[in-house]
Amino acid sequence: MSGASTVPLLPGAIPLLGHAALIARDPLRFFDTARDHGPVVRVLIGTQPAYVVSSPELVRHMHLKGNGDTFDKGGRLFESADELAGGGLVTIPMAKHRQQRPLVQPVFHHTRLPGYVEQMARVAEATIGGWRNGQVIDVGVETNRIATGVLAETLFLGPGSREASELVCRCLPTYMDGVAVRALLPSLNRLPLPSNRRFMRAMHELHRTLERLISERRNSGTDEGDIVTPLLEAGDALSNRDVRDHLVTFLLAGSETTAGLLAWTVRELTLHPHIYADLQNEVDDVLQGAIPSIEHLPRLPLLSTVLTEAMRLHPPLWALTRATLEEATLGEHTLPPHADVFFSHHALLRDPRVFPEPNHFVPGRWERDRISKEQREAMIPFGLGPRKCIGEDFAMLEASVVVATLLQRFRLHTETPARVSGRARVRVSQRPSQLRVRLESRRPS
Numbered sequence: 001m002s003g004a005s006t007v008p009l010l011p012g013a014i015p016l017l018g019h020a021a022l023i024a025r026d027p028l029r030f031f032d033t034a035r036d037h038g039p040v041v042r043v044l045i046g047t048q049p050a051y052v053v054s055s056p057e058l059v060r061h062m063h064l065k066g067n068g069d070t071f072d073k074g075g076r077l078f079e080s081a082d083e084l085a086g087g088g089l090v091t092i093p094m095a096k097h098r099q100q101r102p103l104v105q106p107v108f109h110h111t112r113l114p115g116y117v118e119q120m121a122r123v124a125e126a127t128i129g130g131w132r133n134g135q136v137i138d139v140g141v142e143t144n145r146i147a148t149g150v151l152a153e154t155l156f157l158g159p160g161s162r163e164a165s166e167l168v169c170r171c172l173p174t175y176m177d178g179v180a181v182r183a184l185l186p187s188l189n190r191l192p193l194p195s196n197r198r199f200m201r202a203m204h205e206l207h208r209t210l211e212r213l214i215s216e217r218r219n220s221g222t223d224e225g226d227i228v229t230p231l232l233e234a235g236d237a238l239s240n241r242d243v244r245d246h247l248v249t250f251l252l253a254g255s256e257t258t259a260g261l262l263a264w265t266v267r268e269l270t271l272h273p274h275i276y277a278d279l280q281n282e283v284d285d286v287l288q289g290a291i292p293s294i295e296h297l298p299r300l301p302l303l304s305t306v307l308t309e310a311m312r313l314h315p316p317l318w319a320l321t322r323a324t325l326e327e328a329t330l331g332e333h334t335l336p337p338h339a340d341v342f343f344s345h346h347a348l349l350r351d352p353r354v355f356p357e358p359n360h361f362v363p364g365r366w367e368r369d370r371i372s373k374e375q376r377e378a379m380i381p382f383g384l385g386p387r388k389c390i391g392e393d394f395a396m397l398e399a400s401v402v403v404a405t406l407l408q409r410f411r412l413h414t415e416t417p418a419r420v421s422g423r424a425r426v427r428v429s430q431r432p433s434q435l436r437v438r439l440e441s442r443r444p445s
């Protein structure tokens, strides 16, 4: 067995910056390169060593062992999120997570989903129904608006919730851009840059709004049947700051990711007119003009494969980290305690050894009789194990309802070519930049 020092160092490190410059220049390509160099490689973030794990088996192993004994949340990405939402479900270590996830799990119980789908359809109808024939929309902006609107109408119901979610919609891109850069180059945080000032302003505004919402709810004691109630009912177990961090986490985790999936799906449909036409037919045949409900969704198999394939090509969370708590064996290698370990959903889901034609949009690969065990096991855009996404079903239902509503209402024409193959930026989640489409009404207005 080889020790950490023999984990091969990825070529391309430069003095002082290590691989940080390569990551900043083209983060997606960086993780593809790391994957092509082996299942585990050593990299330098500045002068600090870290590891990139790229084999599907080892990434699964890390997730399944991510129970707070060997691997846990922690490391620079999570530390950089600390100020904003350090006590939320995504970032807390396993010891706290075991107690806190059960508090909110009932809000995502399958019996709640049909009601959520009704609300999702209402939000989709209200937003998309307000668009006009010939209008040009910025898909990134509009999908963010829909996703935050859905959260406000389903998980955050009390007074002040809409204000909080509108604020998130405004602050989110600034925050999401800031957090990943701050993880990569922590020394940048302390500089009086306009981007840092914007980030801090966005964060403080969001915190203030949520703190007001929490004290109003504590004082009124009303049960809105939303995500705020079980957090407040945890009593002394959660401080006001913990509750605030949980709320920030749900707003962030539930909006940018789903909005990204929606935006990438629109982009792929506009680039693949035949698939678009087939999907249009499927939606028309099944819905017959009705508002989408939970009963319709299992009858839209092409929609399901289109969304899955869009997520394979463009996983909204494209790279994450874990920290080792103790010496950890990964395949042939042993990593030291307190090491930052990166893994990239993007690199896993474009691995040519697992997915033939990895850069092509092929929804048909997800048909039940075509998909292999290996592919199913590699497909973990929502994570795996104890830290798996709590909102997976919620997100997939939302994406289905919104795409079905959109296709019923409008035909989409690309106005500006999406910068797809162009370089990605260092962000927590990737989204197509400046994707603008012109809407052609399918119903007489």
Ligand code: HEM
Pocket: 089, 090, 091, 097, 101, 155, 249, 250, 253, 254, 255, 257, 258, 261, 315, 316, 317, 320, 321, 380, 381, 382, 383, 384, 386, 387, 388, 389, 390, 391, 392, 394, 395
């Ligand atoms: C397409 C949409 C989404 C994607 C791709 C996604 C992806 C993920 C991933 C990969 C994780 C695991 C993070 C890790 O392993 O470190 C995660 C966790 C989480 N997600 Fe999502 N997510 C999506 C939508 C949502 C929605 C709609 C919500 C809430 C309404 C949500 C709430 C959360 C929370 C609270 C966690 C932390 C779970 C825990 O550690 O117990 N996500 N998500």
